Structures are given as structure tokens and as C-alpha cells.
Amino acid sequence: MIGYYISLALRSLRSTPILSGLMIAAIAVGVGASMTVLTLNYTISQNALEHKDDVLFAVQLDSWDINEAADATNEIPWQLTYRDAQALLRSDIPTRQVAMHRFGFTVELENSSIRPYTASTRVTTRDFFSLFDVPFIYGGTWENEADFSPTQDVVLSKSTNDKLFSGENSVGKNITLNGEPYTVVGVIDHWEPAPKVYDLNNSPFASSENLFIPFGQHRKLEIYSWGNTNGWTTGGGEGYEGFLQSESVWVQYWVELSNNEQKAQYENFLTAYINGEKAQGRFERPLKFALSKPSEWLVLNEVLSDDNRVLGWVSLAFLLVCVINAVALLLAKFLRKAPEAGVRRALGASRSAIFIQHLIESAAIGIIGGVVGILIAMMGIGGIRYLAMGQIDTLATMDWVMMVASIGLALIASLLAGFYPAWRISRTNPSIYLKTQ
Amino acid sequence: MLNMHNIRKSFRTDTIETHALRDFSLEVKEGEFVSVTGPSGSGKTTFLNIAGLLETPTGGQYLLDGEDVSNLNDRQRSHLRNEKIGFIFQGFNLIPDLSLFDNIDVPLRYRGFSAKERRKRIEKVLEQVGLSARAKHLPAQLSGGQQQRIAIARALAGEPRFLLADEPTGNLDSLMARQVMELLEFINEWGTTIVMVTHDPELARRAHRNIQIVDGQVCDLRTVTEQAEAATA
Numbered sequence: 041m042i043g044y045y046i047s048l049a050l051r052s053l054r055s056t057p058i059l060s061g062l063m064i065a066a067i068a069v070g071v072g073a074s075m076t077v078l079t080l081n082y083t084i085s086q087n088a089l090e091h092k093d094d095v096l097f098a099v100q101l102d103s104w105d106i107n108e109a110a111d112a113t114n115e116i117p118w119q120l121t122y123r124d125a126q127a128l129l130r131s132d133i134p135t136r137q138v139a140m141h142r143f144g145f146t147v148e149l150e151n152s153s154i155r156p157y158t159a160s161t162r163v164t165t166r167d168f169f170s171l172f173d174v175p176f177i178y179g180g181t182w183e184n185e186a187d188f189s190p191t192q193d194v195v196l197s198k199s200t201n202d203k204l205f206s207g208e209n210s211v212g213k214n215i216t217l218n219g220e221p222y223t224v225v226g227v228i229d230h231w232e233p234a235p236k237v238y239d240l241n242n243s244p245f246a247s248s249e250n251l252f253i254p255f256g257q258h259r260k261l262e263i264y265s266w267g268n269t270n271g272w273t274t275g276g277g278e279g280y281e282g283f284l285q286s287e288s289v290w291v292q293y294w295v296e297l298s299n300n301e302q303k304a305q306y307e308n309f310l311t312a313y314i315n316g317e318k319a320q321g322r323f324e325r326p327l328k329f330a331l332s333k334p335s336e337w338l339v340l341n342e343v344l345s346d347d348n349r350v351l352g353w354v355s356l357a358f359l360l361v362c363v364i365n366a367v368a369l370l371l372a373k374f375l376r377k378a379p380e381a382g383v384r385r386a387l388g389a390s391r392s393a394i395f396i397q398h399l400i401e402s403a404a405i406g407i408i409g410g411v412v413g414i415l416i417a418m419m420g421i422g423g424i425r426y427l428a429m430g431q432i433d434t435l436a437t438m439d440w441v442m443m444v445a446s447i448g449l450a451l452i453a454s455l456l457a458g459f460y461p462a463w464r465i466s467r468t469n470p471s472i473y474l475k476t477q
Numbered sequence: 478m479l480n481m482h483n484i485r486k487s488f489r490t491d492t493i494e495t496h497a498l499r500d501f502s503l504e505v506k507e508g509e510f511v512s513v514t515g516p517s518g519s520g521k522t523t524f525l526n527i528a529g530l531l532e533t534p535t536g537g538q539y540l541l542d543g544e545d546v547s548n549l550n551d552r553q554r555s556h557l558r559n560e561k562i563g564f565i566f567q568g569f570n571l572i573p574d575l576s577l578f579d580n581i582d583v584p585l586r587y588r589g590f591s592a593k594e595r596r597k598r599i600e601k602v603l604e605q606v607g608l609s610a611r612a613k614h615l616p617a618q619l620s621g622g623q624q625q626r627i628a629i630a631r632a633l634a635g636e637p638r639f640l641l642a643d644e645p646t647g648n649l650d651s652l653m654a655r656q657v658m659e660l661l662e663f664i665n666e667w668g669t670t671i672v673m674v675t676h677d678p679e680l681a682r683r684a685h686r687n688i689q690i691v692d693g694q695v696c697d698l699r700t701v702t703e704q705a706e707a708a709t710a
Contacts, residue, residue: 389555392552471532474564474643
């Protein structure tokens with residue numbers, strides 16, 4: 041009978057195209073608006089490092105002002121000072137560890153028609169690629185020494201390699217960065233974690249970087265972070281060396297600790313390090329550090345903010361308004377068909393058969409509304425992308441989970457909308473319509 | 478076939494209670510063709526709705542084919558209605574956006590017949606009412622008489638043992654009315670029990686028995702022949 045009811049539903053939709061169109065539009069607009077917000081919230085809530093959630097940890101050390109806690113959720117600076125990062129890099133406890141920050145280079149390619157352009161760059165230690173499971177197409181990362189001495193190696197993103205070398209294997213070739221020759225040692229595949237868990241305090245939804253260069257070049261190139269740099273004191277000395285030795289925090293730090301024992305060792309190491317620094321007059325606040333899993337790091341950084349949550353509820357409230365509108369439209373449509381329901385009752389349809397028939401018609405409206413709603417949501421997300429001017433590029437698409445969720449939401453909405461009208465028509469007295477039709 | 482004993486039916490509003498049927502008792506035997514007459518508002522249609530299990534009586538006992546149907550639930554009543562009862566209405570009550578084929582298909586769908594069985598039955602009844610060539614047409618493309626023949630075909634497709642007709646010729650001209658009446662008589666000859674509500678004394682006389690309902694009660698249970706003899710005496 042379900043097939044029969046579906047064919048009746050489609051026939052009914054065709055017979056009242058305007059009313060059906062209005063109902064589909066009501067569901068589609070509600071679902072489209074809701075799914076636009078819910079898709080953004082869903083993507084924002086994703087943990088791209090979920091598969092390594094138990095072994096990766098963002099490191100925070102409380103080196104901040106004794107008189108005032110750092111402006112962070114857990115009152116520990118989000119980033120480390122350069123000198124602390126260098127000290128932690130000397131530990132051999134973590135399986136892998138990464139010190140890094142955001143930067144930018146002007147890229148040139150000799151004997152090429154490509155004009156010089158600025159490319160987003162990550163200055164990082166070599167473990168970045170293995171720690172965050174970044175896949176390579178060609179080559180690999182640089183040698184260990186490059187993390188501590190100026191070595192002009194570079195790893196390209198796939199898009200950069202496509203742009204500069206038409207996607208060919210560019211390992212061993214040279215490009216010019218800020219006027220200096222760099223040798224390509226590797227090309228990574230397309231890699232866009234969303235949110236960018238490894239760097240949440242610099243546009244967490246921007247695309248990942250175009251270039252990756254070794255961490256050992258700060259002094260040679262006098263590199264400053266292109267991301268957030270925060271400080272609480274002017275101490276440190278003059279010039280670039282003074283900046284490196286200052287209490288300014290601008291280096292992001294991650295470690296991979298494979299088990300609890302290793303984690304405990306590392307916690308002891310950090311405690312000892314802070315106590316050692318305290319003895320030298322630094323770390324004046326009570327001893328405090330944090331090792332946060334990626335999932336915890338996302339919560340700490342409030343990637344999914346209260347505003348997002350409120351917006352999610354508002355969008356669902358809007359859907360509810362659309363459902364109420366659909367109830368009125370469905371009631372009008374179904375009651376107009378009450379004589380037909382009366383005839384069907386006389387011919388042997390039970391109340392439940394009439395109820396199911398009309399509920400399936402509601403479901404058909406919901407499914408069509410859901411499909412249209414997906415298109416509206418895609419346009420909505422595209423609009424938000426456009427307005428955000430590249431800040432949330434990685435949120436741009438609805439994956440299959442959200443598409444299925446859209447249809448599911450539309451189905452639930454339409455069944456809710458159709459329940460009362462279907463119940464009403466199944467309860468009408470058929471004899472009234474049989475005599476007067 | 479149909480046995481009603483002391484059936485009562487009342488409709489209540491906030492201030493008024495109307496008794497549509499009062500101590501209504503009637504027996505219709507298998508194979509009978511019974512006409513029901515009476516003034517407007519006498520309770521004819523209420524009787525037909527109760528007989529057709531579309532309404533439940535306020536009191537009394539109703540046996541259909543020997544089964545007490547007074548306390549059946551909606552699903553059981555619907556099943557019984559689908560299997561044993563056919564309806565013919567004054568206004569035909571065909572579903573306007575379904576083809577004639579699909580209109581006849583409606584009761585068969587609820588019966589749960591296979592597609593093959595449904596097709597066989599639909600083709601058979603379409604042939605019986607002489608409208609096989611119009612199967613794909615919509616009701617609006619037919620004359621009133623043809624629409625009523627399709628309604629009769631729909632009622633017959635499930636091979637019911639009991640046919641309820643509510644003024645089946647009320648919307649037809651005399652020629653069409655005669656054709657429909659002949660069809661009903663033909664159906665009755667096959668063995669189908671028919672109860673027909675009518676205002677037309679001429680048609681009422683063509684039944685085996687005419688029942689008059691006045692103020693919700695049966696007031697004359699004699700056969701048509703007995704009534705005629707009494708009238709001439």
C-alpha cells in the first residue's frame with residue numbers, strides 16, 4: 041500500500057501545484073535557513089584530528105604577568121615565547137613535537153610569466169607533517185638540522201605546486217622567497233583541516249598554508265609572526281635578538297605523547313622546566329601549564345561560540361514558524377479533499393489508512409522541500425563565504441552527512457506539519473460528504 | 478443478510494437532541510431487493526449509513542450476515558465494509574482526478590488484491606457496465622448515466638453480497654434512470670442483496686419489497702405486491 045500512497049501523494053501534488061509549491065517552499069526555506077546555520081555549526085564542531093585525539097596535545101605555559109592572568113579561557117597564554125619553545129624542543133620525551141607560527145613570503149619563479157605574489161607560509165619544525173598526518177605527493181620534509189640552523193628548504197602545497205610547476209614533481213627545483221633561493225624538498229597533497237585545529241588563534245577557518253619552511257631561520261631572516269603576538273612586558277633587550285628573548289608569546293606548540301606514561305614524564309619535564317625558570321626570575325605566577333587534546337583545544341578556543349549555538353536555536357525556531365505555516369496550508373489542502381476521503385472510507389479505507397495516506401503526502405512534500413532546502417542552504421553557505429571574504433573557506437561545502445540530515449530534518453518537519461491535518465481528515469465523518477458531494 | 482433490532486440513533490447538539498432512528502427493526506433476507514421510501518428527514522440516509530457501517534447506532538443490535546457488528550472497531554468495520562458492502566450514491570462520488578480504471582481500483586486496493594487480480598476484476602466489471610473502452614477517461618469526460626454505471630462497477634468489483642444504493646437515479650434523466658435500474662435488477666438476479674433508498678414511487682415498486690420510514694421508524698413492512706393489493710382493495 042505504501043507504493044499506492046506514494047503515487048496518490050504525487051498525483052495530489054500535481055493536481056494542486058500552487059498550494060503544493062507554497063508548502064514545499066515553506067519547508068524548503070525553513071530547512072535551508074536551518075541547515076545553513078547548522079552546517080556551519082557542524083563544520084565548526086568538527087575535529088579534524090579526532091583520529092589522534094588521545095595522543096596529540098597543545099602545550100600552554102603560564103609565563104604571563106604576575107599581576108594579571110592571560111586573556112584566555114584557562115588563563116594560560118595560547119602561545120609560547122620563542123625561548124620557551126626552543127627549550128621545549130630540546131626535550132626528547134615526546135614522540136614528535138612541533139613549534140610553529142604563521143608567516144608570509146613573496147614568491148617569485150625565475151624565467152616564469154608568473155608575477156611575484158604573497159603566499160601564506162607556516163614556519164615550523166619538521167615533525168609538523170607527520171604529527172598532523174599531512175600527506176605528501178612528492179618528496180618529504182626537510183632534515184632535522186634545518187629546525188635549528190638556516191637551511192633554505194621549502195615544502196609546497198599542492199595548489200602552489202600546480203601554480204608554479206603545473207603539478208609536476210618539483211622536488212629539487214628552486215623558487216625565490218623574499219629574494220632568497222629556496223629548494224623544494226616536498227609537495228603535500230590537498231590538505232584542509234576544518235577547523236584548522238593546529239592554529240585556532242589565526243583565522244581557524246582559513247585555508248591551510250601555501251608554503252612550509254624550516255623553523256631554524258629566525259635569526260637569519262629576522263622573522264616575525266604574521267599571526268597573533270602578545271606580550272605583557274617590554275623586557276628582552278634591543279633589536280631582533282631582544283624580541284626572541286622577550287616574554288612575547290607567538291609560537292604555537294604541539295606534542296605527540298603516545299601513552300600515559302610518556303605524558304606523565306612530559307608533565308614532570310614541564311614542571312621541572314617552569315621551576316627552573318622560576319629560579320631565574322621568570323614564571324612569577326603560580327606554576328601552571330596545560331596539555332590539551334585537539335577536542336579540548338577546540339572547546340578552550342570557543343571555536344563553536346555561544347553566538348553560534350544561539351544562532352542554531354534561532355534557525356530552528358524559524359523552521360518551526362515555517363512548519364506552522366505548512367500546517368495551515370496542509371490543513372486547507374486536506375480538508376478540501378475531505379469528500380475524497382469520505383468516498384475512500386465508504387469503499388473500505390480505515391481511519392488509519394486515510395491517516396497514513398495523508399501523512400505520506402506530507403512526507404513527499406518534506407522530501408521535495410528537503411532537496412530544495414539543500415540548494416538554499418548551499419546558496420546560504422556560499423553567501424556567508426562571500427561575506428566572510430576568505431576567512432571561512434573551508435566551511436564552504438555540505439558533506440553527505442549534512443545532506444542526509446537536511447532530508448531528515450525536512451521529513452521530520454513535514455511529518456510534524458502533516459500530523460494534525462492528516463489526523464483531522466481521518467476523523468471526519470464520511471457520511472457528511474457522501475450525501476453532499 | 479441484514480438484521481436490525483431496536484436500533485436507535487440520535488444526534489446531540491448543545492441544546493437539542495434529535496432522534497434520527499427510534500426502535501428501528503428490520504430484516505432483509507439474502508437475495509432480496511428492498512426499496513426504502515419516506516419523506517425527507519425521516520431517517521432513510523441514517524439507516525443506510527448505519528447499514529453500511531459508516532455510522533454506529535446509539536443503541537440496539539445490528540447483525541450483518543449473522544455477525545453482530547455493533548461493537549466492532551473502525552478497522553474491523555472498514556474491513557467488513559470493503560469485503561461485503563458496495564455503495565452507490567446519488568452524486569456518483571467518483572474521485573475526479575482518477576481515471577475510471579483507477580476509481581474502480583480503489584476498493585480493490587484496500588482489499589489487498591494482487592495487481593493481476595485487480596486488473597482482471599476491473600476489466601470484467603467495465604465490460605459488464607459496457608464502458609471498457611473508456612477505462613482511461615476521467616469521470617468528467619462521461620455523462621451522468623455513464624458515471625453512475627462506473628460507480629456501480631466500482632461497487633461490484635469487490636463482489637459484495639450487499640449493495641446499498643442511496644437514490645442512485647436521483648441525478649439522472651428518465652432514460653438513464655431506467656438503464657441504471659435495469660442494471661441493478663440484473664445485479665440482484667445474480668444474487669446480490671440490494672437496499673435502495675429512493676423518492677421515486679415507480680422505482681420503489683420495482684423492488685421485491687418497499688419499506689416506508691416515517692419519523693425514524695419503519696411503518697410498512699409489506700411486500701410491494703401486498704401493498705398494491707391493499708391499495709386496490
